Amino acid sequence: MTQQQLKKGMGGRGRVLRRWLCRAVVVMACLWPLAAGAFTPNDPYNYLQWNFGQVGMGTAWDYVGGGSAEVKVAVLDTGVAYENYEGFSLISDLAQTNFDRDNAYDATNGSSHADDIFGHGTHVTGTVAQSTNNDIGVAGVAFNTTILPIKVFRSDGYAYDTDIAAGIDRAIAAGADVINLSLGAPSPGGEIQAAIDRAYRAGILVVASAGNSSRSSLDYPAAYPQVLAVGATNATFGLAYYSNHTSNMVVAPGGDLRVDATGDGYADGVLQQYIDGNYWFLQGTSMATPHVSGIAALVLAQGRSRGVLPDKGPARVDWLKSIITSTTLDLGSPGQDSTYGYGLVRAENALAKVNSLSASSLEAMDLAPEQSAEPAGSWLEPSASGQPVRYRSATYGSIPMDQAGAQWLAEMEDMLHPIH
Numbered sequence: 001m002t003q004q005q006l007k008k009g010m011g012g013r014g015r016v017l018r019r020w021l022c023r024a025v026v027v028m029a030c031l032w033p034l035a036a037g038a039f040t041p042n043d044p045y046n047y048l049q050w051n052f053g054q055v056g057m058g059t060a061w062d063y064v065g066g067g068s069a070e071v072k073v074a075v076l077d078t079g080v081a082y083e084n085y086e087g088f089s090l091i092s093d094l095a096q097t098n099f100d101r102d103n104a105y106d107a108t109n110g111s112s113h114a115d116d117i118f119g120h121g122t123h124v125t126g127t128v129a130q131s132t133n134n135d136i137g138v139a140g141v142a143f144n145t146t147i148l149p150i151k152v153f154r155s156d157g158y159a160y161d162t163d164i165a166a167g168i169d170r171a172i173a174a175g176a177d178v179i180n181l182s183l184g185a186p187s188p189g190g191e192i193q194a195a196i197d198r199a200y201r202a203g204i205l206v207v208a209s210a211g212n213s214s215r216s217s218l219d220y221p222a223a224y225p226q227v228l229a230v231g232a233t234n235a236t237f238g239l240a241y242y243s244n245h246t247s248n249m250v251v252a253p254g255g256d257l258r259v260d261a262t263g264d265g266y267a268d269g270v271l272q273q274y275i276d277g278n279y280w281f282l283q284g285t286s287m288a289t290p291h292v293s294g295i296a297a298l299v300l301a302q303g304r305s306r307g308v309l310p311d312k313g314p315a316r317v318d319w320l321k322s323i324i325t326s327t328t329l330d331l332g333s334p335g336q337d338s339t340y341g342y343g344l345v346r347a348e349n350a351l352a353k354v355n356s357l358s359a360s361s362l363e364a365m366d367l368a369p370e371q372s373a374e375p376a377g378s379w380l381e382p383s384a385s386g387q388p389v390r391y392r393s394a395t396y397g398s399i400p401m402d403q404a405g406a407q408w409l410a411e412m413e414d415m416l417h418p419i420h
């Protein structure tokens, strides 16, 4: 009996059956990459983090745990709910997370407090390093990593190029290893490219969002050659409907709030805690990006512990990009393609590759020439008009968890359709 016949003959029951079939297929698709016995954190909402299964976190944590506090990820964003200070609060599920509080920075006013005024930066930080296996909320990718909170967004909702550049310079001065930029703008401009080049020369991997315009080109700064650009997948290993895409990027889970393809009763967003203490499902290349920053942090931790990490400088950035882009799950047409780029990042493959390296392989590693070469293109001067260049966060929607369940599901009923 075809699905069409089922639909006609069974009416409402057909719909139920179709949904069941859809869920069964997706559950299998989500589970197959997980090896038996992989670490499962006790965080109660971890079961809603389909995104972590998709990038192979269970087995990755078996390799390296939550990484190392010696690895520092700078999150340049709306701030982070990392401290109790003047009306701002440390949220409960970041309480065991390591923060570089001494170097926290508000690049918009020069203060040493990077408290979150919107929630975006707190959510992004959670994906990198939410307190994990603490019986609270959700998990994070590299939960032992140290987070450096740097605020670059102003109260008008924009991040200006001068503030972002100042934030990058702060991250360099503070010895960051990775910079997460879950933000973008459609055109290049301003002071960011030169700052990104300084980060590259200092050995810092900059990871940035591809953008949410469904375009076949990248937002800036993701499009700069030193940056690792990140597009978004949905829960069924497809490109998210909003994600920009080119061949020169990786993809990671960004979610699709329109559907519950995972069948867990909630919208398929990326779940993390917000500044209000509640858990929110967000979608966007903003959400995909911190998966890659977290995986980079794990790779750095493992590389250091195995003695295969190149000295801190451009070679380390090239090495890191090479490990991540060469260990992806190939999606779409075989090899690198213009929809999924290098493919879906896979933490456990990346760590297995690090484990396969010996110290002597450092010299032998064949880095792609375009990655080792001088970055292409001339430096961009501030826009001719002298106007500042504005960047937006790369989030495309959000639903608080208490509204992303049964009620949302009833409203979205007609948007659910079979997956072929």
Ligand SMILES: [Ca+2]
Binding pocket: 043, 093, 130, 131, 132, 133, 134, 135, 136, 137, 138, 139
């Ligand atoms: Ca937790």
Ligand SMILES: [Ca+2]
Binding pocket: 259, 260, 261, 262, 263, 264, 265, 266, 267, 268, 269
């Ligand atoms: Ca779901």
